Amino acid sequence: MANNTSIPKGTRDFGPDEMAKRNYIFDTIKKVYALYGFQQIETPAMETLQTLLGKYGDEGDKLLFKILNSGDFLKSASDEELMARNTLKLQTKLSEKGLRYDLTVPFARYVVMHRDELQMPFKRYQIQPVWRADRPQKGRYREFYQCDADIVGSDSLMNEVELMQIVDTVFTKFGIRVQIKINNRKILTGIAEIIGEKDKIVQITTAIDKLDKIGIENVNQELEKEGIPTEAIARLQPIIQLSGTNDEKLATIANVLADSKIGLKGVEETKYILEMLKKTALHNEIELDLTLARGLNYYTGAIFEVKALDTQIGSITGGGRYDNLTGIFGLSGLSGVGISFGADRIYDVLNTLDLYPKESVTGTQVLFINFGEKETGYILPIAMQARQAGIRTEIFPDAVKMKKQMAYANAKHIPFVVLAGDNEIAQNKVTLKIMETGEQLVLSAEELLERIK
Template sequence: MASNKPSIPKGTRDFSPAEMAKRNHIFDIIKSVFRTYGYQPIETPAMENLSTLLGKYGDEGDKLLFKILNSGDFTKGVQPTDVSAENANALSTKICEKGLRYDLTVPFARFVVQYQNDITFPFKRYQIQPVWRADRPQKGRYREFYQCDVDVIGSNSLLNEVELVLIIDEVFHKLGVSTTIKINNRKILSGMAEVVGETERLIDITVAIDKIDKIGIEAVNSELAEKGVSQAAIEQLQPIIQLQGTNAEKLEILSQSLATSEIGLKGIEEMRTIFSTLETVSGLTTTVELDLSLARGLNYYTGAIFEVKANDMEMGSICGGGRYDDLTGIFGLKNVSGVGVSFGADRIYDVMHHLSLFPESLLASSQVMFANFGDSEAAFCLPIIQQLRSAGISAELYPDAAKMKKQFDYANRKNIQYVAIVGEAEMQKGEVSIKNMTTGNQQIVKVSEIQNYF
């Protein structure tokens, strides 16, 4: 009886060498840009204490946390009355002390508070690690995926927001992805809730309007009504969240609509500062627009919020983030403001793959392969191969003295451009015959000249 093939959980993926070459291309470019702006790398554990994670992402986020059962008898202390759908969160805290991280921002806040005496503020860090969400898998949405976060914490300056826009622009320019950066401000959203008389329902409003691109304005309005937002307030919100025009025109109209809201006007002023500062920067290749439907459902944002869309492919956000004034306060460190964005490496990969934006050269495992004719020829080739490797030229020796067709097929499948052929005649003359696998041309090169040849 045939055994079933092994498999992996839905929403997770294996990556082949070719896929890893492309993923590393994305990571390398992102890291290089982060470093040029003075950001330093950190890493945090895959699992955090559940108390660190719960309550930081809103009710919807809490439901998507992967929780880890306690070791041993995890049911110890659990009462029959604890086991009910209404009591799910309370039960999970009794049988689970740890959870897989949902994002990199909350662990970063925990890191800052834990090591506050050892780090220099403003603290500029980047972090590239996987995160986990118990979401329903679908196109562009996975249960395990990588985030590439860049944050600065310990500074209120809006120059940090401007710098993040420049980082986003440079990353996607180098990757060859045409994008639009959408920006809003949670203070403006708070002002909207205030002027329509629904301050208590700010979270309900932001969670709903954040879905406008996915489900449309009618479904958003229905959700707002279901959450208890009055019909009058819903009608007042329409012209605001569907505002059209240039960034300056939108802000001018908003300043009139939110004239009675102090927090709303503060958000407008912040956005004016960000846009006016960006106008002084030359070479910006990305469109930056004020989008009032952008809410980003996470509770901890307090100022500017960002979302990046690919222009040439239908895909969810490929980068997003914002300003969070209160996050470290949850862990006991008050009045430390931070701002950051997260690049969604998996979605960026899907966009680049769909648009054929990866360089073909990424697929080559080695620049040159030395054919194997036997033990003596292999022994002759090894010092030459080591010399090339020392010079930073990727080279390998086919491990077996197989037929040449088999060795050439191997080189072709691995996209190796050159095959070096060394038989008895070449050994006696101190030469190497190099075949270009793309053109079929063959050239004789002295061993002493081979490094210069490549």
């Protein structure tokens, strides 16, 4: 009978080698966050639908994984309601909870619930999985990790500057060349104003955010479907196809938005961030991209997106300013700004470009061969000394044939093997075999540890 065991599409298992790589990613990001004074929190995998719905726009709401109520989940729905098959109405009857879509909305909920305990501004980071009922494809998963950093309780644009420094530092440490794209939702609102379609800012930004993926013609078709007049679409073309240096783009868009107060505010904010970043000597390019919209409705100011330059795997980091997100939960006037590293996409980029440092994915460093009870009793204290010295050490548990134990070392890419038989025990020494070269050395315990370290 065939074995049909499988996992859901868009999810993955991670073995020891993969976990070593993922931990390298998480540890690198954690260390950079800590350098900038961020503290770690965690929130539950599930939130109430009341918390989640309405925070991500219509498209985001469709991608939420809903959890059926426990027990008889049909008890609240009448036969008439079930027969009517009204999905939206039934949803409220059958499900009260959902898997979190991102880490930002749960963080906003956390801030509101714990506001009396927090020191403002509060700088937190959070590394946990999120879930989206999306169509799986390369670089896009239904379950994936985000590595978020957010600052709440401060309006200062220095927070945006600091977050861009974090992005630059992280990818420099990874050895990934990236382009950091920046825009401002106030600029996009200003653009909607000057083309006479202020009420359709969400539809406009959602469409132009897809420019890189579907091209200008398809974007224009989407705008038409959303009821944007042909004249307004025509006025939009030179704006979204603007080119030149960041300073040139800012000067041009400032002229275009001369009659939009909110648009000019966005230009002013963007100019400040870019000017301050010039003083930090970033290793990676930062570009003002007026087509960058970030589909999430809660962004109100600066928005960011990061793409790898040497491989085609979509956005690997994103974020922005959200001045009123906590207001949805009853705490108004608390500004926030954050970024999210897409750990799974970064994992794919590092794999594609083979950028993992050898030491970051090395498991066991030394294997002690098991020749029997007497020999094991001799090597046990030496193995303990190795571990106390920070050397990752194994003793093969069974006194099986040497060939099998060496095959184990080869399969696990263990660089050093230690043997101790009657001759070594008589000399109070061990034999070290260097697997890469085949060289063998007879050493004391102290010499062994020094050589491996």
